[in-house]
Amino acid sequence: MDNEDEAKCPPSIKMVFSSNIVKCTLNVLHQVMFDIQTKNLELQRYGTSIADLHRIITSLLKKLNDRLEQKYFGQQTRILLNAMPEDVREKLISSFVKYLGSIIQYIHKYYDEHSLLAESVAIFGITEIDQIKFDQIEKFVAILNLEVDHDKLFEEIISLQNTYKEVNSYRQVDQNGPP
Template sequence: GLTSIGADNTNVNMGNNHSVYTLFNNEIENLFKGNCYCHILHNGVKWGHQQLTVDIEKFLVMTYAHFSHSAKRIEELKSYHEFYEQDFHVLLKHIKIRWLSLYSSIERLLLVYKPVKSYFSDQLNKEIPKELENHFQSEETLCVLSFLHHVLFEIQKTNLELQKECITAIDSYRIITSLQYKLKQRLNTGFFGIHCRQMLDRIPSDTSIELQASFVRFISTFLEYADKYFSQNVAILEAIGHFGNGIENLTWSRIQKCIELTKIEGLNEDNLFNEFTELKLTFEIIKKKQVPLFDQIQFFLSNEQEKDTNTSLPMTIRQNEMDEEEQEDQTNVIRSYQLWAMLFAVNATPTPNMKKLICFLYSIPASNAYVECVFSDMKHIY
């Protein structure tokens, strides 16, 4: 049956009065509210941006628009790249409703900042808007850009992780609390990136103090917005998060806590305890084999793929391989849901109660990124 509603966080979807969630919840008791944390992070940045002294979004849009429909201006800009002996890179358009465009636009602008700044500082060019000229001559604008580039890197990385096919609500607690910790460390230490700090030391002290205060407000506002949604489900997310570590460190008390919070119907706790104990024993046996656990899981997945080539498993394997390639240390990553699947398959006796519990928990989404991708694909098709 239906376990959760995964959607963005508008009132029509997740509000308390006559929303999609409440209408379903009236029919299905204990329906989980699957807030989309990709939307939450994006909107948190939007609210935090209002605390800054410079409207960076407007600045990026104006800069891009200046070149977007003029081949002549682009050719003029290329001459400045040649002067600095720098490869030409087109500016990236920032679209306010796109999750990941702000960081990418800032990163690209900073990459080509010197030639672009020289272009907008040319006093002989009468086509340059005065507002853009002032921005590029201002150290304050560059300082805010550097701050956002530093902070948005962590938010961008978190957003991308939440969009992965293998991520579910089981991973949400780990992912969101990690981001919260990293941003709180920046608040506590006042560190907003080395380039930002160097510029803060150069500019007048009163401007520097004002900028640092705005940076603190940005991070605080972002954290407050994210926590408004995260705190609603933090107890459940923390409880189910233990299942994401596999079975080795999972305890019966944590399973009981999870059942208490999720209120899954139809579970026989006596049988569930026995099944959990059997699976723990099975895990200990396979862990003692000479073949590494990761290789055992990959062998199991390969066999499952051969059994039924019409299932979605091949796509899942390819996605996992792509995800693993993105890991900075390139280590072999054991996905918890793959481990659970193998344990259920190799265990000597059926474990229907544990399987029902695991299937319920892994069905809860961390975001609706997949649906958003479908929308984008359909837009291109039509």
């Protein structure tokens, strides 16, 4: 802030936002909200499908849980916390832990009931079809309560994977030139 901006700021607001406790809290909010917004933008991308949902949500939960377990709220927050009296520092850390815990609970509350479906659909996000296993597809079929002929489904998957491998081998020959 330059001097002109500081002169315009009411002293009561300036006093509140100059507090190390507020700075520390705002830093934590910035760190956590940045993580959440990054994943939110991933979810909003044009090409995002339900197959990506499981990966995006679980990676967000992993990052938030890692922050929570390691009590890491960013380097600037650490510097500010270390400069505070221990009782204030412990209160702030406790409030940050509760905050992160409530975000994680919120995500679980809305995601867990759909996580089985998202997890089973996630196999279709695999780019190499030959990596998909039949039991993964059976699990997906069961979740959707589909009645299918499992023997025919198995045959179709094997046929599709073999065709995929053949096409890939032709692509490799084309890229490497004729033998």
